[in-house]
Amino acid sequence: xxxxxxxxxxGGLGLIFGGLLAYTAQRFAVEEDARVETICDLLPGANCGxxxxxxxxxxxxxxxxxxxxxxxxxxxxxxVCDNICExxxxxxxxxxxKKMAEVYCIGTKDVAYDKFVYHGVxxxxxxxxxxxxxxxxxxxxxxxGTCVGICPFDAMHMGANGLPQVDVERCTGCGVCAKACPRxxxxxxxxxxxxxxxxxxxxDRGKATRxxxxxxxxxxxxxxxxxxxxxxxxxxxxxxxxxxxxxxxxKCVEACTRDIIKNAVKIAxx
Amino acid sequence: MSERTFVGGIHPSYFKESTAxxxxxxxxxxxxxxxxxxxxxxxxxxxxxxxxxxxKIGQKIGEPKGFVSAPIHASVSGKVIKIEPYNHxxxxxxxxxxxxxxxxxxxxxxxxxxxxxxxxxPEEIIKISKEAGLVGLGGATFxxxxxxxxxxxIVIDTVIINGxxxxxxxxxxxxxxxxxxxxxxxxxxxFMKALRAxxxxxxxxxxxxxxxxxxxxxxxxxxxxxxxxxxxxxxxYPQGAEKMLIKATTGREVPPGALPMAVSVVNQNTGTAxxxxxxxxxxxxxxxxxxxxxxxxxxxxxxxxxxxGTLVKDIIEQCGGMTDDARKLILGGPMMGxxxxxxxxxxxxxxxxxxxxxxxxxxxxxxxxxxxxxKCVEVCPMNLLPNFIGSASEKENMDLAEKYxxxxxxxxxxxxxxxxxxxxLVQWIRIAKGEITARRRK
Numbered sequence: 246x247x248x249x250x251x252x253x254x255x256g257g258l259g260l261i262f263g264g265l266l267a268y269t270a271q272r273f274a275v276e277e278d279a280r281v282e283t284i285c286d287l288l289p290g291a292n293c294g295x296x297x298x299x300x301x302x303x304x305x306x307x308x309x310x311x312x313x314x315x316x317x318x319x320x321x322x323x324x325v326c327d328n329i330c331e332x333x334x335x336x337x338x339x340x341x342x343k344k345m346a347e348v349y350c351i352g353t354k355d356v357a358y359d360k361f362v363y364h365g366v367x368x369x370x371x372x373x374x375x376x377x378x379x380x381x382x383x384x385x386x387x388x389x390g391t392c393v394g395i396c397p398f399d400a401m402h403m404g405a406n407g408l409p410q411v412d413v414e415r416c417t418g419c420g421v422c423a424k425a426c427p428r429x430x431x432x433x434x435x436x437x438x439x440x441x442x443x444x445x446x447x448x449d450r451g452k453a454t455r456x457x458x459x460x461x462x463x464x465x466x467x468x469x470x471x472x473x474x475x476x477x478x479x480x481x482x483x484x485x486x487x488x489x490x491x492x493x494x495x496k497c498v499e500a501c502t503r504d505i506i507k508n509a510v511k512i513a514x515x
Numbered sequence: 516m517s518e519r520t521f522v523g524g525i526h527p528s529y530f531k532e533s534t535a536x537x538x539x540x541x542x543x544x545x546x547x548x549x550x551x552x553x554x555x556x557x558x559x560x561x562x563x564x565x566x567x568x569x570x571k572i573g574q575k576i577g578e579p580k581g582f583v584s585a586p587i588h589a590s591v592s593g594k595v596i597k598i599e600p601y602n603h604x605x606x607x608x609x610x611x612x613x614x615x616x617x618x619x620x621x622x623x624x625x626x627x628x629x630x631x632x633x634x635x636x637p638e639e640i641i642k643i644s645k646e647a648g649l650v651g652l653g654g655a656t657f658x659x660x661x662x663x664x665x666x667x668x669i670v671i672d673t674v675i676i677n678g679x680x681x682x683x684x685x686x687x688x689x690x691x692x693x694x695x696x697x698x699x700x701x702x703x704x705x706f707m708k709a710l711r712a713x714x715x716x717x718x719x720x721x722x723x724x725x726x727x728x729x730x731x732x733x734x735x736x737x738x739x740x741x742x743x744x745x746x747x748x749x750x751x752y753p754q755g756a757e758k759m760l761i762k763a764t765t766g767r768e769v770p771p772g773a774l775p776m777a778v779s780v781v782n783q784n785t786g787t788a789x790x791x792x793x794x795x796x797x798x799x800x801x802x803x804x805x806x807x808x809x810x811x812x813x814x815x816x817x818x819x820x821x822x823x824g825t826l827v828k829d830i831i832e833q834c835g836g837m838t839d840d841a842r843k844l845i846l847g848g849p850m851m852g853x854x855x856x857x858x859x860x861x862x863x864x865x866x867x868x869x870x871x872x873x874x875x876x877x878x879x880x881x882x883x884x885x886x887x888x889x890k891c892v893e894v895c896p897m898n899l900l901p902n903f904i905g906s907a908s909e910k911e912n913m914d915l916a917e918k919y920x921x922x923x924x925x926x927x928x929x930x931x932x933x934x935x936x937x938x939x940l941v942q943w944i945r946i947a948k949g950e951i952t953a954r955r956r957k
Contacts (some may be wrong), residue, residue: 360856360857361854361856361857362879364879364880365942366882366909366943366946367882368946371942371943371945371946373855374942374945374946374949375606375854376606376856377606377607377854379856384541
């Protein structure tokens, strides 16, 4: 009859501990806002950090407390923002415009010169530690792929020409790559813009740019003069085109002596 | 005397033959010097001269902006032609004073001998070292007057002069120990007096027996009243690193993250001791130093006294120029020196050597995964785990790198030297150190 005693003891212990657990679970329950979990489920779940918080759950906690703006989630875009607003019962403020990353350098290995040979960790930030990077141009893409490695959406790939290519379908415009790039070559732009863009990041004077790269903007202002809509400005020896004013006439492309003004959408989608 | 040393370390080929035993010769006075206003660990200097000013040799041209900093002096007499950013051995351009040399070497009036050492008080010695712009000439360029002014609650009992010169190729300190042994002893006595230390030690690797003899002779002749010893050390890299040297000579171990003064020791380089002696005896500030110009890529290797701000290309030209297969220029030794993208860079206070390597020595290896052989752990003189720190840094896990003691690494390069998988461990550790420092600052 020993087994009866074993049943009673083990079963009794089970009942006592079970009861204890049930009691403590109710007595010391942590008040948690149910909306946190709901919102976290709505988020993309990439933990990319674009919102400024370590991960999606942290953003959800903050947004419920009202410590984060509802439109912080860049990859989620308008859809996610609308859903968050619905859960929180506030009016949506999301803008319709989708963002994406664009690489402002076309200085491939054969046209942008190196000032020395770099042997070391294949990472742009690491390469920047030695003489400010191995490319003669202080502003151009180093092409070691820090942005490719850090992209949480697999939207960046290293092209055969040694420059990163943005996969527009996958890019959410989260801006993680732009923050990681030690040379600031990547900018976050409106994905729907049209017109022309100047694919250069060099703020050096004309002479220095010429010595470093065959395709760098030298700030000659030929595009400024050619533009009928005053859409082009030159700041710090670098031309910028205002996409809201640009009507895609192509006069700047003809005028550019360095052949760096490209068609925005075509470049983005290729 | 038994051989003294530390645990770990490596035995690289020393390559010192080409300049060992060569007499120190003055370098040609350059037509123009470009003197960067940041030449030491710590705060940069502010220019005290204007464009168009006439300056004299030894005149102060840069005033330090903080306590951990040292003034900078003109190394030629002539006219200041411009002050603008210029290439710097550490990488990023910094503000530099361009002085056109008039070839007269007119000395600055304030430069005059001080009282003899016996009459100087410790405070006066510290003041002289500060005014002379002395920094550690081993390469780290830590301002000497800061080392000589420990907090009042710390007692320094030992001053160690680093004559190990464990970096391959370099022989500048060796040459100084042969030719300027008396000044080294004089400088050591000044350091001991400034710190009220009772013991002086000169540590020399056993591959330089002539330097050991020379220093012993100088101590016998000029060491009067001071307890100074020469310690013969085992020839091993990095024997000259301060923590290794302290361990080898005194048996004391500096705790992680602490300075040598935590174990009542101050280290000084032989070059710094000579500069200290010159500052007291002649009132001469630090505007020139001995530099070893060497390597298979230079035609006539030499030990030259180079003026601060001389362009490296001018110095190489004096040594017969580079050979045709020269590939890499390093300022300092091959282990801890800094590779330069250009020879258009001025020599500064911390430039101990100019090393030019040929294609045969410069190979590009592809980086392989760690094979867990543990060789880096065996050689690490700080008893760290370079493999783990390197991998953590590679994966950008800086918290882990910090936990493994990345900040205790002094970048001697033993791990990278010995790694059979050719992993750039030191570079990864440097990245981690940079990130951790940036985070701590926040």
